[in-house]
Amino acid sequence: MKSFDIPDYYRSSIITPLKEFRRKRDKLKRDFTPTLLDFGPIRLLIARHFGFCYGVENAVEIAYKAIAENPDKRIFLLSEMIHNPDVNADLQDRGVRFIMDTSGRQLIPWSELAPEDVVIIPAFGTTLETQSQLSALGLNVEKYDTTCPFVEKVWNKASQIGQKNYTVVVHGKPSHEETRATFSHSKEAAPTVVVKDMTQTQRLAKYITGELPAEQFYSEFDGQFSVGFDPGRDLQRIGVVNQTTMLASDTQSIADYLKQVMTQKYSLTPDTVDAHFANTRDTLCYATNDNQDATYTLLNYPADFAIVAGGYNSSNTSHIVELCEEKLPTYFIESEQKILSDTLIRHFNGHTKQEGITENFIPRPDGRRPEHGLSSDPVTVLLTCGASCPDAVVEGILLKLVSFFPTARPVEAVVGEFTAL
Numbered sequence: 001m002k003s004f005d006i007p008d009y010y011r012s013s014i015i016t017p018l019k020e021f022r023r024k025r026d027k028l029k030r031d032f033t034p035t036l037l038d039f040g041p042i043r044l045l046i047a048r049h050f051g052f053c054y055g056v057e058n059a060v061e062i063a064y065k066a067i068a069e070n071p072d073k074r075i076f077l078l079s080e081m082i083h084n085p086d087v088n089a090d091l092q093d094r095g096v097r098f099i100m101d102t103s104g105r106q107l108i109p110w111s112e113l114a115p116e117d118v119v120i121i122p123a124f125g126t127t128l129e130t131q132s133q134l135s136a137l138g139l140n141v142e143k144y145d146t147t148c149p150f151v152e153k154v155w156n157k158a159s160q161i162g163q164k165n166y167t168v169v170v171h172g173k174p175s176h177e178e179t180r181a182t183f184s185h186s187k188e189a190a191p192t193v194v195v196k197d198m199t200q201t202q203r204l205a206k207y208i209t210g211e212l213p214a215e216q217f218y219s220e221f222d223g224q225f226s227v228g229f230d231p232g233r234d235l236q237r238i239g240v241v242n243q244t245t246m247l248a249s250d251t252q253s254i255a256d257y258l259k260q261v262m263t264q265k266y267s268l269t270p271d272t273v274d275a276h277f278a279n280t281r282d283t284l285c286y287a288t289n290d291n292q293d294a295t296y297t298l299l300n301y302p303a304d305f306a307i308v309a310g311g312y313n314s315s316n317t318s319h320i321v322e323l324c325e326e327k328l329p330t331y332f333i334e335s336e337q338k339i340l341s342d343t344l345i346r347h348f349n350g351h352t353k354q355e356g357i358t359e360n361f362i363p364r365p366d367g368r369r370p371e372h373g374l375s376s377d378p379v380t381v382l383l384t385c386g387a388s389c390p391d392a393v394v395e396g397i398l399l400k401l402v403s404f405f406p407t408a409r410p411v412e413a414v415v416g417e418f419t420a421l
Helices: 015-025 054-069 085-093 128-136 149-162 177-186 198-209 214-220 248-266 286-298 315-325 391-403 411-419
Strands: 035-038 042-046 075-077 118-120 167-171 192-195 238-242 305-309 330-333 344-349 354-359 379-385
Touching: 015 391, 035 411, 042 391, 054 075, 054 085, 054 118, 054 149, 054 286, 128 177, 149 167, 149 177, 149 238, 167 177, 167 198, 167 248, 177 192, 192 198, 198 214, 198 248, 238 248, 248 286, 286 315, 286 379, 305 315, 305 391, 315 330, 315 379, 330 344, 379 391, 391 411
Parallel strands: 042 379, 075 118, 167 192, 167 238, 305 330, 305 379
Antiparallel strands: 035 042, 344 354
């Protein structure tokens, strides 16, 4: 895979070599077992796959290249480069300004932009409407377009099935930048509707079967269907694509469910199912699949709690958090700064969409604090992060956790032993 030129401060002298060591030992990526770092009183099980993916590294490289190549020009990003606060803050510190927020709300009027300005397209891609707006202003929309190739793969798949007269059902978060972009591209090739989850998919199915009146569809799916959408006509032949960062199991369940609905409605056989249901296969990106598979394997190992690092508005990270929460106490944090002490951690609750503080998050079977000694049982922590989280953030969390244990073995010794195997 291509090597990208990204700032060194996003790398880690601990995490990056560990990932490279695992990659060389498992080039076909068949081994999803975690990496165990045993410091004595605390053990860290680190997921096999996590952190910057191909699309993110490509986007980061292009963004910093744009800054380096245009020292005397104003530089704008359509919205957040990726869903990571450290990366976005650093870009803003370097003078990059965001035209829109993540929900698409305009922060800088189009009228303020000039043809000589530099505009960077984020990794999520953008809508055709925004592309047209930029082109009309005389801006070059191709030079610094960081759209992830796996997002473009979804657009291509939607176009392909649209050309075969299927309606496109997009599984994604309707307000997410990537889903908005995918919807924009898809509706040019086919009637398109967005479903956010299985519950909404089941409601869509009732319009397929005719259990609900077509008129009700327009209010129930307001803002989630293309212009001119006719439930009676456009739900006879469908195919499912997705926002690339959704849970693979959720997308598969939605596709399987809709396939079964179509099979029953039209009395289809395996040989005739494609008359009403397109074979789109999986349109998740490789990193989403790898990270989720690595998380499933990670959760097979007993541990006291899990820490998942990443931006709170990161879709792929939030799904990893959901998987971990099903098994054990899980703390979703942006960086080591959220670990306030050896007894307090500030973390994000994906259900309330707010941060909260948990006390005594590191279990103490004998009730003693680290400096007073621990029981004989080591604390075991599962550690992973999303695809937009730098290795340096994971390193910071590791070092902070280990620092709470005075008798812990030196980090250099533990990592050195592992990579020397």
